Amino acid sequence: MTQDPVPPEETDDGPLALDIDAMPGGAKAAIEAILMVTDEPVTPVALATALEVTLEQVLGHLATLEQEYADRGFALREVAGGWRIYSRPEYAAAVERFILEGATAKLTQASLETLAVVAYRQPISRGRIGAVRGVNVDGVVRTLLARGLIEEVGSEPESGALLYGTTGYFLERLGLRDLAELPALAPYLPEVDVLDELAEQGRA
Known part of the structure; x- marks a missing residue:
């Protein structure tokens, strides 16, 4: 049975205010934004804690995003206990050519x-x-x-x-x-x- 993460600790100025519902796209879009900038897999618990939502909500949004990326050039994958966005293997040749050309330019x-x-x-x-x-x-x-x-x-x-x-x-x-x-x-x-x-x- 999954448990909700512990709420963030209060600072000297009080708890960090985060109105996730006021953000365009809500928690799902916020999760997507985080995954776009991280360079290592992020655990669902870390996402839930950062966004102050339940673990069940995070897991549901991750599953939805995984399906939405089905026809994209990138995919959302669960690795090493966390989630991260990767380019799809089908486009490895294109990505490799781009990187190599950039390295020699x-x-x-x-x-x-x-x-x-x-x-x-x-x-x-x-x-x-x-x-x-x-x-x-x-x-x-x-x-x-x-x-x-x-x-x-x-x-x-x-x-x-x-x-x-x-x-x-x-x-x-x-x-x-x-x-x-x-x-x-x-x-x-x-x-x-x-x-x-x-x-x-x-x-x-």
């Missing part, structure tokens, strides 16, 4: 400039990268992460902002043994305190 000028900033000023946050380039770099950073050229290397103690650095693959692609072999470009980039000032101005 040339980097854009924006990506190259962002990669240079990371290489010479690492570890560095997105805010500081954006301060150097004068534009929002979220999309470019995601591209470089996906290409394996940069990676998360920690976080700033004060702000908690993620810090990024280059990878071993980056060195391999440039034919370098280590970062010390990079050309002497760093003196032409702003120092960290200047980057912080620029980043603060961008948030003002």
Whole structure:
């Protein structure tokens, strides 16, 4: 017999308000939204707890979504005790070709400039990268992460902002043994305190 999950604990400001019925599509659409962004299987109990609905409701919505995806290019599957959205095996060739072409495509000028900033000023946050380039770099950073050229290397103690650095693959692609072999470009980039000032101005 299934049991309802324990309601979320209260915080100092009281329980987190969540009016699931006021959301377009209700709990089913909310479950779908969560499954679209997770990178690992999510258990029904975790979904029920997050959305403050019963476990039976979650299981019913999962079954409905599984049926609705029957003629889509993706499927909802139960694996390792949880649920996750996967591309269908029938489209593996198309997905593989897309991924491989993306991996071999040339980097854009924006990506190259962002990669240079990371290489010479690492570890560095997105805010500081954006301060150097004068534009929002979220999309470019995601591209470089996906290409394996940069990676998360920690976080700033004060702000908690993620810090990024280059990878071993980056060195391999440039034919370098280590970062010390990079050309002497760093003196032409702003120092960290200047980057912080620029980043603060961008948030003002």
